[in-house]
Amino acid sequence: MSHHELMVVIKRRRERDQLTQLDVARGIGISRRHYVRCESGKAELKLSQFVAAMKFLNITYMDLALDMLNLVPVTAWDVAAAARTLTAASRKSLIEFLMRNYEDSKKGG
CATH class of the missing domain: 1.10.260.40 (lambda repressor-like DNA-binding domains)
Known part of the structure; x- marks a missing residue:
């Protein structure tokens, strides 16, 4: 990005x-x-x-990631609420996944 x-x-x-x-x-x-x-x-x-x-x-960094992915129907509050149930390692993986997905979408993948 x-x-x-x-x-x-x-x-x-x-x-x-x-x-x-x-x-x-x-x-x-x-x-x-x-x-x-x-x-x-x-x-x-x-x-x-x-x-x-x-x-x-x-x-938040999650807001930034969601905004960059242009996920309008999903709010940061939705993701944050779900992420609170995850371990720290899982939350990190979630953000890495979102950012990889964003990069792939930019490449047309």
Whole structure:
């Protein structure tokens, strides 16, 4: 998955929550100009800034995986509720499976 694909998820969540680019930029401690460049694919957020954006928008890693797979009818709450019954190793396997599935779908498989 590319930085741009991750930023598409962040942008969709930002818009869904009716937040401006300035809101997120301020929330993660960067300039609006840099944030706009990141959303448009002209620049990249540092990992710490990306994690801060996820925190600011209240996005979990599971949300990120589901959004990237475009699984609209399944909510993160659904998966999280089911995942709570799994062992830590099984939860890790579930996320790895979701990400592999996403990569395969990008390749047309």
